[in-house]
Amino acid sequence: MECWHCERPSHAICRFCGRAVCKTHAQEMPYIIHTYRTAKGEYKAFVVAGAVWCGECKPQQDPITLANLEN
Ligand SMILES: [Zn+2]
Ligand SMILES: [Zn+2]
Structure with a gap:
Protein backbone atom coordinates (compact mmCIF):
# COMPACT_ATOMS: atom_id res chain seq x y z
CA MET A 1 0.00 0.00 0.00
CA GLU A 2 1.03 3.60 -0.49
CA CYS A 3 0.71 6.61 1.76
CA TRP A 4 -2.63 8.39 1.47
CA HIS A 5 -0.84 11.76 1.37
CA CYS A 6 2.34 11.35 -0.69
CA GLU A 7 2.02 7.96 -2.47
CA ARG A 8 5.32 6.66 -1.14
CA PRO A 9 5.36 3.19 0.51
CA SER A 10 3.33 3.23 3.70
CA HIS A 11 4.58 2.18 7.14
CA ALA A 12 1.36 2.10 9.10
CA ILE A 13 -2.39 1.94 8.85
CA CYS A 14 -4.66 4.48 10.49
CA ARG A 15 -6.28 2.81 13.52
CA PHE A 16 -9.50 4.67 12.89
CA CYS A 17 -10.32 4.50 9.18
CA GLY A 18 -7.75 2.13 7.63
CA ARG A 19 -5.93 4.59 5.34
CA ALA A 20 -2.23 3.77 4.84
CA VAL A 21 0.34 6.38 5.84
CA CYS A 22 4.15 6.72 5.72
CA LYS A 23 6.28 7.68 8.75
CA THR A 24 6.32 11.31 7.66
CA HIS A 25 2.56 11.60 7.53
CA ALA A 26 1.52 9.29 10.37
CA GLN A 27 0.13 11.20 13.35
CA GLU A 28 -0.91 10.10 16.80
CA MET A 29 -4.25 10.10 18.56
CA PRO A 30 -5.57 8.35 21.68
CA TYR A 31 -7.52 5.24 20.72
CA ILE A 32 -10.24 3.67 22.85
CA ILE A 33 -9.81 -0.09 22.83
CA HIS A 34 -12.53 -1.07 25.25
CA ASN A 68 -33.90 3.46 20.62
CA LEU A 69 -31.86 0.26 20.62
CA GLU A 70 -34.25 -1.50 22.96
CA ASN A 71 -37.27 -1.76 20.73
ZN1 LIG B 1 3.34 10.16 3.23
ZN1 LIG C 1 -7.80 7.76 9.42
Whole structure:
Protein backbone atom coordinates (compact mmCIF):
# COMPACT_ATOMS: atom_id res chain seq x y z
CA MET A 1 0.00 0.00 0.00
CA GLU A 2 1.03 3.60 -0.49
CA CYS A 3 0.71 6.61 1.76
CA TRP A 4 -2.63 8.39 1.47
CA HIS A 5 -0.84 11.76 1.37
CA CYS A 6 2.34 11.35 -0.69
CA GLU A 7 2.02 7.96 -2.47
CA ARG A 8 5.32 6.66 -1.14
CA PRO A 9 5.36 3.19 0.51
CA SER A 10 3.33 3.23 3.70
CA HIS A 11 4.58 2.18 7.14
CA ALA A 12 1.36 2.10 9.10
CA ILE A 13 -2.39 1.94 8.85
CA CYS A 14 -4.66 4.48 10.49
CA ARG A 15 -6.28 2.81 13.52
CA PHE A 16 -9.50 4.67 12.89
CA CYS A 17 -10.32 4.50 9.18
CA GLY A 18 -7.75 2.13 7.63
CA ARG A 19 -5.93 4.59 5.34
CA ALA A 20 -2.23 3.77 4.84
CA VAL A 21 0.34 6.38 5.84
CA CYS A 22 4.15 6.72 5.72
CA LYS A 23 6.28 7.68 8.75
CA THR A 24 6.32 11.31 7.66
CA HIS A 25 2.56 11.60 7.53
CA ALA A 26 1.52 9.29 10.37
CA GLN A 27 0.13 11.20 13.35
CA GLU A 28 -0.91 10.10 16.80
CA MET A 29 -4.25 10.10 18.56
CA PRO A 30 -5.57 8.35 21.68
CA TYR A 31 -7.52 5.24 20.72
CA ILE A 32 -10.24 3.67 22.85
CA ILE A 33 -9.81 -0.09 22.83
CA HIS A 34 -12.53 -1.07 25.25
CA THR A 35 -15.36 0.53 27.16
CA TYR A 36 -17.24 -0.91 30.09
CA ARG A 37 -19.78 0.08 32.68
CA THR A 38 -19.02 -0.06 36.39
CA ALA A 39 -21.38 -1.34 39.07
CA LYS A 40 -22.18 2.30 39.82
CA GLY A 41 -23.37 2.81 36.27
CA GLU A 42 -20.39 4.89 35.13
CA TYR A 43 -18.88 4.30 31.72
CA LYS A 44 -15.09 3.83 31.65
CA ALA A 45 -12.70 3.32 28.77
CA PHE A 46 -9.28 1.78 28.24
CA VAL A 47 -7.37 4.14 25.95
CA VAL A 48 -4.15 3.60 24.00
CA ALA A 49 -2.22 6.87 23.71
CA GLY A 50 -0.30 7.45 20.50
CA ALA A 51 -2.22 5.16 18.17
CA VAL A 52 -1.53 5.76 14.47
CA TRP A 53 -3.81 8.33 12.90
CA CYS A 54 -3.81 9.34 9.23
CA GLY A 55 -4.61 12.99 9.88
CA GLU A 56 -7.51 12.80 7.42
CA CYS A 57 -10.39 11.13 9.18
CA LYS A 58 -12.15 12.67 12.18
CA PRO A 59 -12.41 10.31 15.14
CA GLN A 60 -15.04 11.60 17.55
CA GLN A 61 -13.74 12.42 21.02
CA ASP A 62 -16.95 11.55 22.80
CA PRO A 63 -18.95 8.36 22.42
CA ILE A 64 -22.20 8.84 20.60
CA THR A 65 -25.29 7.88 22.54
CA LEU A 66 -27.31 5.29 20.70
CA ALA A 67 -30.98 5.77 21.31
CA ASN A 68 -33.90 3.46 20.62
CA LEU A 69 -31.86 0.26 20.62
CA GLU A 70 -34.25 -1.50 22.96
CA ASN A 71 -37.27 -1.76 20.73
ZN1 LIG B 1 3.34 10.16 3.23
ZN1 LIG C 1 -7.80 7.76 9.42
